[in-house]
Amino acid sequence: MQVNLKVLAGPYAGRAFSFDQHDTFLIGRNPEAHLCLPNDRFFSRNHCLLEISPPRCFLRDLGSTNGTFVNGQRLQGAFLKNGDRIQGGETVLLVEVGVEMSEAEQQSRLTSDVTLEQPTARRPAIIEVACLNCGRRDQAEASAPDDRLTFLCEDCRQELRRQPQPVPGYDMVKVLGRGGMGCVMLARQQSTGRAVAIKTLLPEVAVSEKAVKRFLREIDVAAVLKHPNIVEFLDRGTSNGVLYLVTEFVEGPDAAKLADSRGGRLPCAETVAIITQVLDALTHAHAGGYIHRDIKDQNILIAGSWPNLTAKLTDFGLAKSFAQSGMSGMTMAGEMAGTISYMPPEQIRNFRDVKPTSDIYSVGMTAYSLVTGDTALNLSPKASIADTIRAIFDQPTIPVRERLPEISKQVAEIIDLALHKDPAERWQSAKAMRNALMHAQ
Numbered sequence: 001m002q003v004n005l006k007v008l009a010g011p012y013a014g015r016a017f018s019f020d021q022h023d024t025f026l027i028g029r030n031p032e033a034h035l036c037l038p039n040d041r042f043f044s045r046n047h048c049l050l051e052i053s054p055p056r057c058f059l060r061d062l063g064s065t066n067g068t069f070v071n072g073q074r075l076q077g078a079f080l081k082n083g084d085r086i087q088g089g090e091t092v093l094l095v096e097v098g099v100e101m102s103e104a105e106q107q108s109r110l111t112s113d114v115t116l117e118q119p120t121a122r123r124p125a126i127i128e129v130a131c132l133n134c135g136r137r138d139q140a141e142a143s144a145p146d147d148r149l150t151f152l153c154e155d156c157r158q159e160l161r162r163q164p165q166p167v168p169g170y171d172m173v174k175v176l177g178r179g180g181m182g183c184v185m186l187a188r189q190q191s192t193g194r195a196v197a198i199k200t201l202l203p204e205v206a207v208s209e210k211a212v213k214r215f216l217r218e219i220d221v222a223a224v225l226k227h228p229n230i231v232e233f234l235d236r237g238t239s240n241g242v243l244y245l246v247t248e249f250v251e252g253p254d255a256a257k258l259a260d261s262r263g264g265r266l267p268c269a270e271t272v273a274i275i276t277q278v279l280d281a282l283t284h285a286h287a288g289g290y291i292h293r294d295i296k297d298q299n300i301l302i303a304g305s306w307p308n309l310t311a312k313l314t315d316f317g318l319a320k321s322f323a324q325s326g327m328s329g330m331t332m333a334g335e336m337a338g339t340i341s342y343m344p345p346e347q348i349r350n351f352r353d354v355k356p357t358s359d360i361y362s363v364g365m366t367a368y369s370l371v372t373g374d375t376a377l378n379l380s381p382k383a384s385i386a387d388t389i390r391a392i393f394d395q396p397t398i399p400v401r402e403r404l405p406e407i408s409k410q411v412a413e414i415i416d417l418a419l420h421k422d423p424a425e426r427w428q429s430a431k432a433m434r435n436a437l438m439h440a441q
Helices: 103-110 154-162 209-222 255-261 268-287 318-324 345-349 356-372 385-394 409-418 430-438
Strands: 002-009 016-019 023-028 048-053 056-061 068-070 073-075 077-079 085-088 091-100 125-130 137-142 170-178 183-189 195-201 233-239 242-248 300-303 310-313
Touching: 016 023, 023 345, 056 068, 056 385, 170 195, 209 233, 209 242, 255 300, 255 356, 268 300, 268 310, 268 356, 268 430, 345 356, 345 385, 356 409, 356 430, 409 430
Parallel strands: none
Antiparallel strands: 002 016, 002 091, 023 048, 048 056, 056 077, 068 073, 068 085, 085 091, 125 137, 170 183, 183 195, 195 242, 233 242, 300 310
């Protein structure tokens, strides 16, 4: 599957952009926008953002002054379909959704008399699918009529989130938590009696067997990470359309729940102890070329108690693998409002291409949240995802000492540096930030 965006009118008429994996696409006068329109006075600096997960595409206006129009109608957000036209100012883009053409089809098109508006992708096949849990039948888009798709209907997804099904080889003990992707359960491995945690993942949309295999391969790659501050990966598989990951069981809360139990924030010394261990984990992971992409206090599990606590980073690379496989549906259009506030600007602009310094920013946001009980962005409690994205792009972060005047000046400066909007101005390695925290007074 692929999504094409073709510029039909405006300064860049004739340009085209193609997407075959989950990605983001920023339009505006910002020099770093994917479609930069510096001379179009109708566009705001960060005008609108598209999130693309072929064949789905979601458009979000970022509070632009003059608005974003789809087929002539001004919208704040919309799922786009094949043939839709996006307009802002003089610029018009055509949305094309389909299946990538073969080399022979592309060559035939090149030798024929075509116009820009003629499709460069074939329309996807519409096939009948059956829910793997209850058997209910529905229709879904596929690359070919003979594609085999993994599909769970919405009713089964909701029920499986409420009451997850057993996983072969494990005895379920209790549900530990529920989230957008599925559940986390405490279980006991039948062969060893070992207590483990099982995370079930429920695909948001019908996905091909190829996508499921790609996801499992990516999980296997990240599973090689072995470190005292990284939750150990043990097993993975599929059962009746549900994917599951088995990890070591960490007896203790995540850092967010720990802070909540203390009135919303943690003492500085305890926060520093947690963050230095997270940075130890990242030092190991980054050295091997692995980026976490989703660091937040909910993804840090805490074993033991202060001053003898152990912090363990979980879900390494899971957000990226789930999104890139196409199983997450539209993440920013769905249940990521809490996660987006931890993301650096470059990760929103370029979802697929992030560097270790992006993890550094998220660590800084996590440290800030734990020690102050607030975010580093000036947002109202009712801020929308568009408000949050606009703040990440355009607002300076609020210095730690404005939220917490009594915090050590050195610790505050270390956290503030991690939150610089420009990646080149942040700590350039997890080790450097960790060493600075270890010597802070």
